[in-house]
Amino acid sequence: MxxxxxxxxxxxxxxxxxxxxxxxxxxxxxxxxxxxxxxxxxxxxxxxxxxxxxxxxxxxxxxxxxxxxxxxxxxxxxxxxxxxxxxxxxxxxxxxxxxxxxxxxxxxxxxxxxxxxxxxxxxxxxxxxxxxxxxxxxxxxxxxxxxxxxxxxxxxxxxxxxxxxxxxxxxxxxxxxxxxxxxxxxxxxxxxxxxxxxxxSSLLLTRVVAKIVIVNKASNFILKGVTAVMNVPRQGKLHDADGILMNNTTNLTEYRYDAAYSLPVVKAETIATDVQSTEKFPIYMYESDVQNNTYLIIQGTYDNKDYYYKMSLLNSSLQAMDIERNHSYTFTINRAKGPGYDTVSDAKTAKPSNTDLDFEIMVDDSESYEILANNDYYLGVSNSVFIAYYSGENMEDYDAFSVITDCTKDFQDARTITDNKLEVSGAFQLSGPFKVPIVTSNGTNPVITPVTVGVTNQLMGYEEGIDDKKNAYITLKLGNLEKKVHIRQRKAISAGGSTLKFMPTNNTDPVVSEINYFCLTGQVEEGTDNPKEWIRLYSSVMPEGHTGEDHIIVEDGRIYVEVLPNTNATPRSGIVHLTTMASVGGVSLNSVQRIKLDITQLGQ
Incomplete structure (x- = not known):
């Protein structure tokens, strides 16, 4: 043989x-x-x-x-x-x-x-x-x-x-x-x-472009199409390794049918009664930073007259947002509040009309999730590690992670979200939901749902490597796909501040502010307590006197999270996201693991 x-x-x-x-x-x-x-x-x-x-x-x-x-x-x-x-x-x-x-x-x-x-x-x-x-x-x-x-x-x-x-x-x-x-x-x-x-199973490749679709459901407005797309990047990176959008501020172009804007460059079609969409003719563009000021000129009929509207790329809070690769953005117009402009030139000059058009946005950001997939559907989580910095006396609920799926199948026995609280003496628990939400006939696709867990100040004592203790996990099962999220806890940061080290290490003592991960990137999330002002990220090679960053990339696996002193009596909180090289086995479409830190700092 x-x-x-x-x-x-x-x-x-x-x-x-x-x-x-x-x-x-x-x-x-x-x-x-x-x-x-x-x-x-x-x-x-x-x-x-x-x-x-x-x-x-x-x-x-x-x-x-x-x-x-x-x-x-x-x-x-x-x-x-x-x-x-x-x-x-x-x-x-x-x-x-x-x-x-x-x-x-x-x-x-x-x-x-x-x-x-x-x-x-x-x-x-x-x-x-x-x-x-x-x-x-x-x-x-x-x-x-x-x-x-x-x-x-x-x-x-x-x-x-x-x-x-x-x-x-x-x-x-x-x-x-x-x-x-x-x-x-x-x-x-x-x-x-x-x-x-x-x-x-097959690797899932990431497209270098984003996709934008406009849908109109307003009964008092008829969408004709997109007349122009302004300030569009001409170039993109073949592969995004660091999550930093390419600077294209001096390398922009415009999509338009002709110089006279005689027709839409992207036309809308009627897809249902009183509903128009550009779904069959999407806009593709390289990822675009908010500094590019990318915007759309859309054309439609309001009160029996054609108008042009300037639509900036804003989120539902009317804040400018980056356009990222392999993301799909669907802007749905629910109601027109008034007329637009008679000419494209006037629409360009005017302020954005987003406030004149009552809209909602759905962003498919599955690229920023850890995804498992078969040939039928996928299951993903925003992060597979959650660490709460908490010292309270009672169990505290946290939005530990979000789950995303495009599954439409209602598995009766394999659509669960469970915890192993009995193995960790009730030091944490799943607060909900207890089933993985799936796509319904009238719902959005994909479905993105936050998962809430309750954490106590005893959880830090339940980790592998400490006596015979076990890790705390939330387990998601959807059909034949299964994903675990590690739930961890450390003490809240004192008012005097501290430096949290995420790096290759043999330390297993939860009291020591040093956790074993090979880090790639770190980012401080915007928040109501302005965490970017008091949470700073450092690498091992930054010179002495450096004031740190709120977004960092490292090569040696080491990221230091410095929490500055809190001079107020009121506690404050902030979120930090880390990406690391995953060291876990099993089914994986990514070798990158995402960590969410929910940091509470005590007051004076």
Missing amino acids: RESKRYITIFFYLILLLFMAGCEHDVSTIGQENEEEALKEKVQIEIFARAKSYSLPPTRALESEVGKTPWILVFKGQGAGATFIEAVQAFEMINKRYVLLTKQPAGNKYQLLILANPLDQFYYGNASTGYDFNQAALLSKLTPGVTTYGEACSKLLTKPLGSNPLTTVPYSGDEETIPMSHRLEVDQIDNTTKIANTDG
Whole structure:
């Protein structure tokens, strides 16, 4: 049997050599003089990947298409400091995707950056010089052993959008695919390596663009379409490794049908009685920072007369918001409060009309969740670790995390949210809900629901590594998908302040402000107590005297959260979000783990 397998393997590689000789796919490090010896150092791996859901129904046939020949960029090490090894393009054989990678030994971590559906050119750190998307050009910018993962991700950019202005929405053509990416961490590269999830299911790739849809349900208004999209970024990063939006303030364009704005660049269609939508003709755009002042000019009929309205990209609180990749934004107009403007020029000059249009917004931000999926639906949580800094006498309720799903199936026995409070002597409990909410016929898709847990000041004593204690978990089960969220507690911060350390460590003492995580990023959330003013984030390499940041990226896994002294008598609270390299097994579509810190600081 072993001998027959050897002959089959030899036969396969002979076919592969013939296949490679007739193709133009580049495979780095294979020399022409001794292909047979070089091939022994290679391993052929099948790629299992598909597009991550926008959650809203796809509106174009190729919106979720993943090409058969993605590029794989290999880096050695962890986090942003991992160094480049090789760039390899996959090939198609018998309707499957394969890639030939150089074998890499165990004992290290390796980052596989998957770039699917690339355009014909990439740009590196600017919008002025393009390079053909091939191995030679990639190697001219990525130096093996030198270029880091963080540098490559920050500088590998899409080809800028062509003309300025654009007369069509990019990626809206029938044959256009959308660039996508994904990072997969593996322990070695050999015959056991799978470019797939740990359960063998397909990786979910992230699109480089966002999608915007306008829906009108107002009985006193008829939506005709979007006449123009102003201040749109012309370029985006091929892969977002740090969560920081690309600065495009000097690299913006406009979408419009023509200079006279004679027709909408995106038209609306009637989809139900008195309901119009641009769902079949969505707006795609690269992620846009609030500083870009991106806005829409929409056209509609109010009181039997056509008007133009300026719609800024605001959330439901009328605050400007970033537009992020792979997010779907649906603005629903519920009522028109008055007329707009007679001309596009006047609408541009005016203040935004969001207050003249009673609207609501639904944001599918599933990209910011830890997602599990099968071929039918997905289940995700906003964070899989929650840490409450609390010292009160009674059990305190917290919004520990949110759950998201697009599932429509009402599993009778497998749609539960449970706790293990009996294993931790009642030191915490699930407060609700007790079932995973699913999509209903008249409800929104996806469904996002906060999950509340009660925490006591005794919970910090219940953690693995302390005697025979167990961790506290909330377990979500939906069909055959299961996700656990670790609930932790530490003492509230004294009025004098403290520094919380999140870093690789062997410490298991909950009294010591040092918790074992390999951190990637940290961010302080806006809040009513202005936490950005008194919670500051530091890295290990910041110079002495640095005042810290409210958003930070690190390479060595260390983030220090400094809570400044509270000079008032009133306690205050703030939220910090960390991303880390996940160290858990099981089904996972992400190797990034998210942590939510709910920090309470006592008063004087």
